[in-house]
Amino acid sequence: MGQFAEIRPYNDDEVSPVLERLVNDKEFIAAVASLRLGGWHKCCKPVVYPIVKHILRKQVSGISTVREVQALVKSYMDGMVDKTTSQCTVSGLEKLDPKQSYLFISNHRDIALDPAFVNYAVSHNGFDMVRIAIGDNLLTKPYVSDLMRLNKSFIVKRSAKGRAMLAAYKLLSRYIRHSIEVDHNPIWIAQREGRAKDGNDKTEPAMIKMIAMSQHKQQESFSEFINKMRIVPVAISYELDPCDGAKAKELYEKATHGHYQKGEHEDVTSIALGISGDKDHVHVSFGEPLQGEFDNADDVAAAIDQQIFANYVLHPTNFIAHKILHGSYPEGVYSDQRKPFSITGLESVEQAFQKRIDALPAEHRPYALGIYANPIDRIRERQAQG
Known part of the structure; x- marks a missing residue:
């Protein structure tokens, strides 16, 4: 898989050195301390940070494969669900085959939680965990990139421009198809670039066009390609949005002043807030794989939207x-x-x-x-x- 080296998740032989790098990363230690202990951890660095580092090293001791990393992540995810939700319910998976690989395309409300809840749902129902598409705009710190790629995330190069962007999207499209058809590993990707901060979910046809860049036009029609990708629309709904206040502020600033200046590392802060904040009831609805005739990306986007709206709880x-x-x-x-x-x-x-x-x-x-x-x-x- 050398052609995908710059965007793919880490392989098993990379896990141990990456974990060692993480437990020695001061920013990562500080982030974990902050998440666990709140703001007062800063005044106790000499005592708190060595303890956090020791605990982290103990937790990752003996972990050397991606599957083992995901087992650890799953334990944290289960704990987060217990602490921050009143219940997490799932529907639609009974219509899918655990032995098949699917391209799950969901609405997008939270940076990290949307794919996390999809993984929570599939892992508790006998399906393989998904590979997660994540924009490079979120990888503002090295430890964030390491954490994401350890957790089967692959990189969407949104920062690329011009010809570089076209090449990056073609590579991404090939990787998604390779994952579904060759690796038989399911994929999660959001229906749009950026969260639907106002609660209005809509699939961007440009997303479908990117995915379709790997279509073999001399060998298959557009509809045949879409059918092969086994696209499953997913509707995720949160009773409470931990980031509702921050989203409202951004929406107000854009409506009032025409723009909003995002703060440095603001997305990382949103990730932490989403994980730790109260969500009450969360529901994940899985639709049915798209099958049939589609003339273009707009038709596919409309079909995804139809299922997301129909299944939204x-x-x-x-x-x-x-x-x-x-x-x-x-x-x-x-x-x-x-x-x-x-x-x-x-x-x-x-x-x-x-x-x-x-x-x-x-x-x-x-x-x-x-x-x-x-x-x-x-x-x-x-x-x-x-």
């Missing part, structure tokens, strides 16, 4: 936000149990959510509410279109 926070914004609960849409939504017994949830919104600056609140309410509006629009 709404939570009480979606309905409550809609009521706060529009004065009433929506009609004609359903709860996570596919039954008409009822506020009965959820008064405490409504109060807690209102308190969460009220804690934000007043000018940010409409944007935060939109993050939760917009999926309902999009679903209703789809229903109106038939």
